[in-house]
Amino acid sequence: MQSKENILEVNHLKINFSTYAGTVKAIRDVSFNLKKGETLAIVGESGSGKTVTTRSIMGLLANNAVVTGGNVLFHGKDVLKMSQKELEALRGAKIAQIFQDPMTSLDPTMRIGRQIAEPLMVHQGVKKSKAMAQALEMMKLVGITDAENRINDYPHQFSGGMRQRIVIAIALINYPEILIADEPTTALDVTIQAQILDLMRELQDKISTSIIFITHDLGVVAGMADRVAVMYAGKIVEFGTVDEIFYNPKHPYTWGLLSSMPTLDTNSDELPSIPGTPPDLLDPPKGDAFAPRNPYALKIDTEKEPPFFKVSDTHYAATWLLHPDAPKVTPPEQIIERQKKFAKMQQQLENKKLHHKVEETEEQP
Numbered sequence: 001m002q003s004k005e006n007i008l009e010v011n012h013l014k015i016n017f018s019t020y021a022g023t024v025k026a027i028r029d030v031s032f033n034l035k036k037g038e039t040l041a042i043v044g045e046s047g048s049g050k051t052v053t054t055r056s057i058m059g060l061l062a063n064n065a066v067v068t069g070g071n072v073l074f075h076g077k078d079v080l081k082m083s084q085k086e087l088e089a090l091r092g093a094k095i096a097q098i099f100q101d102p103m104t105s106l107d108p109t110m111r112i113g114r115q116i117a118e119p120l121m122v123h124q125g126v127k128k129s130k131a132m133a134q135a136l137e138m139m140k141l142v143g144i145t146d147a148e149n150r151i152n153d154y155p156h157q158f159s160g161g162m163r164q165r166i167v168i169a170i171a172l173i174n175y176p177e178i179l180i181a182d183e184p185t186t187a188l189d190v191t192i193q194a195q196i197l198d199l200m201r202e203l204q205d206k207i208s209t210s211i212i213f214i215t216h217d218l219g220v221v222a223g224m225a226d227r228v229a230v231m232y233a234g235k236i237v238e239f240g241t242v243d244e245i246f247y248n249p250k251h252p253y254t255w256g257l258l259s260s261m262p263t264l265d266t267n268s269d270e271l272p273s274i275p276g277t278p279p280d281l282l283d284p285p286k287g288d289a290f291a292p293r294n295p296y297a298l299k300i301d302t303e304k305e306p307p308f309f310k311v312s313d314t315h316y317a318a319t320w321l322l323h324p325d326a327p328k329v330t331p332p333e334q335i336i337e338r339q340k341k342f343a344k345m346q347q348q349l350e351n352k353k354l355h356h357k358v359e360e361t362e363e364q365p
């Protein structure tokens with residue numbers, strides 16, 4: 001059922017890949033929705049299915065992909081059943097995507113102003129001079145310095161951070177309803193990462209685009225996301241508001257992700273990670289796929305898949321630990337440190353926002 005405020009609904013999506021080694025069960029019954037103007041973060045380790053999920057939203061699945069169930073409804077219409085022509089219109093104007101490596105999404109032979117203007121000319125039929133003027137405005141909006149003089153430069157003349165800003169400008173020029181950002185900062189160095197995240201937060205305030213933000217780093221989610229979906233082995237295992245996921249996490253996998261978030265005083269080479277490896281999706285285990293790595297696993301975890309248990313109206317987790325008859329366990333102590341760090345990050349972001357607001361009011365005559 002399509003509720004009014006959801007612009008996107010993914011229902012019981014199942015995707016396999018045919019390979020020489022057998023059938024990879026990459027997406028194993030994923031459901032979520034996206035509301036107008038919100039940012040949804042999808043977090044999870046490598047191979048959990050984040051990219052495949054979002055590629056299905058764009059109708060961009062690999063040739064060996066087989067959708068074995070479910071649907072992806074954009075304003076009620078199934079993307080997985082759209083014609084090539086409908087998909088092209090969707091991708092150009094309604095749903096845009098930015099990737100990890102800006103260089104792969106830019107055309108090295110085309111001047112950047114033209115690249116930013118192109119989607120306007122192709123999808124909205126805007127005349128070149130007007131499209132170029134809008135491209136210049138967008139360059140300024142995404143913080144490309146000296147935009148007037150740089151509009152005719154080529155991608156290689158820009159730094160990595162500036163290139164990612166160009167990619168964001170191209171993605172936003174048509175004011176898409178959904179922006180998918182797949183690890184948009186991981187290829188950039190830490191300072192630039194922070195700047196791009198700041199930019200995305202600012203843009204989110206200015207443009208009411210809904211954002212699906214993919215990351216394996218829970219720390220990045222602070223201040224970016226409204227809600228978080230935690231993925232493991234092709235499934236969503238926990239879903240909640242950002243505060244619910246950080247301050248009241250219920251799934252042991254989420255505990256693991258939180259524990260592996262760096263604290264302020266750990267340096268990155270001693271970053272703990274969740275012991276063990278994700279399951280082989282050619283032959284996913286029976287029961288809860290996280291059980292072999294879960295120190296709190298119950299007997300039933302190896303026998304039967306856990307359903308979603310409701311924690312609040314907005315918070316669900318698929319773990320047998322939430323069954324009324326399950327033994328009571330408390331999350332590992334070390335996540336308290338991470339929660340403190342997270343609270344600090346939230347506070348810093350709040351201060352930053354206030355600071356911006358003060359600056360804005362000062363600028364006014």
Ligand SMILES: Nc1ncnc2c1ncn2[C@@H]1O[C@H](COP(=O)(O)OP(=O)(O)OP(=O)(O)O)[C@@H](O)[C@H]1O
Nearest residue numbers: 017024026045046047048049050051052053062281
């Ligand atoms: N074309 C393909 N053929 C076979 N298997 C595939 C294909 N594309 C993805 N997969 C598999 O699907 C699973 C999910 O992959 P996906 O790229 O969505 O992971 P991810 O969560 O985005 O990981 P990462 O954080 O590394 O980007 C993985 O096991 C991957 O190997």
Ligand SMILES: [Mg+2]
Nearest residue numbers: 050051052182
């Ligand atoms: Mg990915």
